[in-house]
Every structure is written in structure tokens, then in C-alpha cells.
Amino acid sequence: MIPLTELQKELRYDLTNACVQCGYCLPVCPTYMTMERETQSPRGRINLVKMVAEGRIENISQIMEPLELCVGCRACETACPTGVQYGKIHEAAKNALAKHKKYSPTVKMIRNVLFKKVFPKQKVMVSLGNLIWLYQKSGLQKVLQKTQILDRFPNHLGEFERTLPPLPSIKERKMVGKHILPEQKPKLKVAFFQGCVMEGIYQRINRYTIELLKLAGVEVIIPKKQTCCGALHAHSGEHNQAIELAKQNIDVFSQLDVDYIVNNAGGCGAALVEYDHLLENDPDYKEKAKVFVSKVRDISQILVEAGNLPLQYPINETVTYQRSCHMTNVQKVKDEPLQLIQSIPGLKLVEMERPNMCCGSGGIYNLIHYEESMKILSLKMDTVIDTHATTIITTNPGCLIQMQKGILNEGLKGKVRAVHLVELLAESAGIE
Numbered sequence: 001m002i003p004l005t006e007l008q009k010e011l012r013y014d015l016t017n018a019c020v021q022c023g024y025c026l027p028v029c030p031t032y033m034t035m036e037r038e039t040q041s042p043r044g045r046i047n048l049v050k051m052v053a054e055g056r057i058e059n060i061s062q063i064m065e066p067l068e069l070c071v072g073c074r075a076c077e078t079a080c081p082t083g084v085q086y087g088k089i090h091e092a093a094k095n096a097l098a099k100h101k102k103y104s105p106t107v108k109m110i111r112n113v114l115f116k117k118v119f120p121k122q123k124v125m126v127s128l129g130n131l132i133w134l135y136q137k138s139g140l141q142k143v144l145q146k147t148q149i150l151d152r153f154p155n156h157l158g159e160f161e162r163t164l165p166p167l168p169s170i171k172e173r174k175m176v177g178k179h180i181l182p183e184q185k186p187k188l189k190v191a192f193f194q195g196c197v198m199e200g201i202y203q204r205i206n207r208y209t210i211e212l213l214k215l216a217g218v219e220v221i222i223p224k225k226q227t228c229c230g231a232l233h234a235h236s237g238e239h240n241q242a243i244e245l246a247k248q249n250i251d252v253f254s255q256l257d258v259d260y261i262v263n264n265a266g267g268c269g270a271a272l273v274e275y276d277h278l279l280e281n282d283p284d285y286k287e288k289a290k291v292f293v294s295k296v297r298d299i300s301q302i303l304v305e306a307g308n309l310p311l312q313y314p315i316n317e318t319v320t321y322q323r324s325c326h327m328t329n330v331q332k333v334k335d336e337p338l339q340l341i342q343s344i345p346g347l348k349l350v351e352m353e354r355p356n357m358c359c360g361s362g363g364i365y366n367l368i369h370y371e372e373s374m375k376i377l378s379l380k381m382d383t384v385i386d387t388h389a390t391t392i393i394t395t396n397p398g399c400l401i402q403m404q405k406g407i408l409n410e411g412l413k414g415k416v417r418a419v420h421l422v423e424l425l426a427e428s429a430g431i432e
């Protein structure tokens with residue numbers, strides 16, 4: 001066998017050979033659906049990577065656009081009969097591309113601040129959340145929304161600002177302790193992974209998560225030194241930084257004697273369950289990562305396992321469930337959210353057509369590739385509207401923002417709401 005070149009190793013050429021070009025992945029790929037080009041399909045992207053690895057395309061930056069326009073939903077993996085590990089191929093190619101990419105000094109500075117100083121620092125994320133609360137509470141938000149000043153900012157800032165939920169006050173944030181015991185003898189003991197965006201912007205969902213766990217008889221520990229899962233870093237070519245964050249989380253959570261490590265964000269959970277892949281070449285962390293991964297669970301799995309959640313208040317609405325791609329395709333958590341939705345009294349669940357299709361959120365894909373993201377969202381919203389649901393349930397902050405955006409785009413504000421599953425369960429359990 002001819003030994004692989006360094007470039008071929010870097011691009012995971014070994015994995016690309018599993019693709020037999022059958023094309024079964026094409027109908028499930030959202031970018032192929034919206035752009036209708038082979039180069040914007042999983043098969044096309046794999047071929048392009050192969051061509052670079054074999055020297056048939058000289059410069060890797062020639063394939064930058066199709067690789068960057070992949071939303072990273074991993075639906076192609078679920079459709080592939082030969083088990084092509086597209087996620088690994090895509091991530092390896094993006095890391096290789098990152099080395100060749102020339103950022104302007106401003107973009108470099110923004111990336112540096114976001115990836116190193118904001119997402120990994122929970123205190124910064126919480127302070128950001130407090131500032132947004134102040135901005136909302138002071139009335140400034142109303143003024144800026146009325147004058148539409150934010151619409152003049154780049155990256156559609158004004159549009160995304162309108163998707164912000166009402167944030168909790170500083171006092172409400174402090175209501176959550178670090179060690180929560182249920183009334184009765186605990187059935188399970190878990191450590192809670194808070195997530196940077198969840199704790200900064202969606203802290204109320206985190207609080208509901210903890211209160212639901214407590215109601216279900218679960219003891220919860222919230223380790224202080226936990227950090228961002230690293231998903232955004234890994235998907236943006238910041239491989240080394242993603243590794244550092246993974247190691248910090250493994251160090252922090254491994255010290256705890258718990259049954260599970262629970263999270264409530266599809267994207268974060270997907271990053272956490274792949275720490276063993278991320279660290280497969282690290283002799284010091286390889287085994288520790290496997291143990292960590294074996295304990296990671298989504299909140300829906302824990303609530304189903306604990307059982308007996310007292311859902312006493314009916315919610316008389318038609319709902320539909322927008323699956324998080326990363327929860328479905330990477331974590332493979334499919335049944336538990338549905339089981340929980342169906343256990344809420346009064347609800348009528350109507351499934352949308354193509355429920356597994358991505359909504360176009362893709363981490364920060366909707367900010368960077370706005371037009372492409374909105375085309376995917378438009379397809380998704382057509383299927384949502386057909387259900388006549390008044391509530392869209394999601395399990396990931398990115399999907400939640402995207403669904404709010406879809407509601408605004410379709411003029412459905414006030415008629416349809418988007419919520420995290422945990423919010424709906426809390427409503428039915430009477431948690432305020």
C-alpha cells in the first residue's frame with residue numbers, strides 16, 4: 001500500500017474512500033435542496049476533498065466555498081449506506097482550510113475575542129446576559145426597535161436582535177445554587193453542563209432544566225470551572241482551542257462522582273459526545289475522554305429515565321417538533337423528546353414533513369451565510385405552517401433563534417411561538 005502523504009493524512013483521505021458515489025445522501029442535504037449543485041452536496045464535497053488530497057486540485061482554497069457553505073447538519077451520515085464519516089472529513093478539511101485562509105485584521109480580532117475571550121469565559125457570557133437584561137429593562141430595546149437603528153448594522157444584527165428572549169434579572173440568575181437536592185432520596189445524581197450561550201442568553205431554560213430534574217427526583221451538581229463545549233471552535237477551524245476546552249471540561253467533570261453529565265442543547269451535547277474523537281490521538285486524554293463521553297446525556301433522556309414528572313397543567317395547543325440535527329444525527333437522541341412531548345396533557349402533536357431536515361441555523365451559519373441560511377429556513381417554515389401548529393418545540397438554542405427568525409420572516413409573530421422543550425415541560429409542571 002502506498003503511504004499517505006502529510007496532506008492526505010491531514011484531509012482524512014482514508015475516510016473519503018468509503019464513499020461509493022451512490023448519491024443516497026443528496027435528497028437529505030439542505031444545501032443541495034436549495035442550491036441544486038453537485039458541489040453543494042455531500043458527495044460533491046467529498047469528491048473535492050479527494051481531488052485536493054490526490055493533487056488534482058492544486059490549491060485547497062479553491063474548494064473553500066462549497067466547504068464553508070455546508071451547514072454541518074450531518075444528515076448525510078444518516079442516509080449513507082456505507083457509513084461515510086462526513087463530519088470528520090468536513091472538519092479536517094475546514095481545519096486545513098483555516099491554515100490557508102487570510103483574515104483581515106478586523107475579522108482576526110473579532111474571531112480572537114469571540115473564540116478566546118467570550119465563549120470560553122462563563123463570567124463574560126453571564127455579564128453579557130446581564131447587559132442585555134439591562135438593555136431590555138431600561139427601555140432602550142424598545143427605542144432601538146422602534147427607530148430600527150440596528151437594521152443599519154452589518155450581519156443583519158437588527159433582525160437577530162428581535163429574536164432575543166426576555167432575559168432574567170441578575171437576582172433571578174442568582175436563584176440557582178451549585179448543588180441541588182430533590183425532596184426525596186435521589187434516584188440519580190448528575191452534573192449539569194450549562195453551555196456558554198445557554199447560561200448567557202437562555203439562563204431561564206437552564207433554571208427550568210434544574211427545577212425539572214429536582215422534581216423528577218434527581219440530585220444536580222453544577223461544577224464551577226466548566227467551560228464552553230468547543231462546538232463553535234471545532235466548526236470554525238479553531239481545532240486547538242476546541243481541544244483545550246474539551247480537556248478543561250474533562251478535568252472538571254471527571255472529578256465528580258455522578259451517574260451522568262447532562263446538557264440541554266443539541267449542539268453542545270453533540271460536541272461533548274465527540275470528545276473521544278477529538279482526543280483520539282492524545283495519550284493522556286484518550287481514555288478519560290471515553291469515560292466522559294459514556295456519561296453524557298441530553299436532558300430528555302434523564303427525564304425519561306427518572307420518570308414520574310408531575311405534568312399537571314394541560315397545554316391545549318397544536319405543536320410541532322423541530323428536531324435539532326446535532327441531537328438527532330450525532331447524539332442519536334430521537335425518541336425521548338417525543339415521549340416527553342406526548343406526556344404533556346392537552347397537547348396535540350402534528351409532525352412536519354421532513355422533520356429531520358435542518359432549519360439552517362448551523363451554529364453561526366445564519367450570521368455568516370445569511371442568504372443561504374434563509375433559503376433553508378424558508379423551506380422549513382413551509383412545512384411548519386402546514387401543521388397549523390401554534391407552538392414550535394426545539395431542543396437547541398441555535399434552532400430556537402432560527403425558529404424565532406422564521407416566525408418573524410413569515411409574519412407569524414403573536415400567532416406562533418417557538419420554545420425549548422424544557423420551557424413547555426416547566427409550563428405544564430407549574431414551574432415559574
Ligand code: SF4
Nearest residue numbers: 029070071073074076
Ligand atoms: S452536513 Fe448537512 S449540509 Fe453538509 S453535506 Fe451533509 S447533509 Fe449537506
Ligand code: SF4
Nearest residue numbers: 019020022023025080
Ligand atoms: S450516501 Fe454515502 S456513499 Fe453514497 S454518495 Fe453519499 S457519502 Fe457517498
